[in-house]
Amino acid sequence: MILHLVARTDWDASPIGQPYLPEAYAKDGFIHCTQGDALLLQVANRFYKDTPGEFLTLEIDESKVQAEIRWEAPSAPQPPAAPAAEMPPEVQAEFGPATAEGAQPEAPPAPLFPHIYGPLNRDAIVAVRLMARSADGTFTGYAPAAAQGMNLKKPSELADELVDATGDFSDALARYKDRIEAHMDELDKNIKDRLD
Numbered sequence: 325m326i327l328h329l330v331a332r333t334d335w336d337a338s339p340i341g342q343p344y345l346p347e348a349y350a351k352d353g354f355i356h357c358t359q360g361d362a363l364l365l366q367v368a369n370r371f372y373k374d375t376p377g378e379f380l381t382l383e384i385d386e387s388k389v390q391a392e393i394r395w396e397a398p399s400a401p402q403p404p405a406a407p408a409a410e411m412p413p414e415v416q417a418e419f420g421p422a423t424a425e426g427a428q429p430e431a432p433p434a435p436l437f438p439h440i441y442g443p444l445n446r447d448a449i450v451a452v453r454l455m456a457r458s459a460d461g462t463f464t465g466y467a468p469a470a471a472q473g474m475n476l477k478k479p480s481e482l483a484d485e486l487v488d489a490t491g492d493f494s495d496a497l498a499r500y501k502d503r504i505e506a507h508m509d510e511l512d513k514n515i516k517d518r519l520d
Contacts, residue, residue: 326357332378343443355440368463383451391442
């Protein structure tokens with residue numbers, strides 16, 4: 325399972341029925357993901373602590389992703405270092421912000437990060453979890469189970485599902501009616517044959 329952090333407003337604004345593609349994809353060329361809750365929290369607190377609003381974590385089953393996934397080490401920025409806001413989140417999480425001279429602090433070997441090189445097909449998203457935050461904006465983990473039970477689908481998605489379910493029920497009812505009518509016709513024919 326790999327994880328992708330997204331502001332709820334951005335998730336809600338993504339077109340329904342289309343693969344998910346965050347705004348940063350145009351600049352970065354891939355969808356940033358992490359593996360493990362600890363690193364996700366580190367990235368969230370480093371980059372989004374001061375960003376108001378709800379954030380969600382998409383849990384992604386890599387085996388269902390149709391686009392290419394590359395497990396890559398984050399690249400340390402090249403001198404002169406880019407401003408911190410321009411560096412990919414996992415680079416800053418692992419190496420820290422660049423110093424004025426562009427040098428990076430000593431860091432242990434960085435883990436590999438999953439990057440999705442293409443749109444994310446929605447059937448690969450197996451769960452959407454609400455992040456918990458403290459009053460100062462610090463991400464503390466996931467919201468309690470009761471809050472997780474909230475419906476994170478858009479109203480239009482729910483309406484589409486209801487229409488689909490109603491259509492499926494109507495189709496099943498029509499098939500049942502046809503079977504009953506066929507059975508009744510057969511019974512009627514058998515009764516008429518016996519009376520003749």
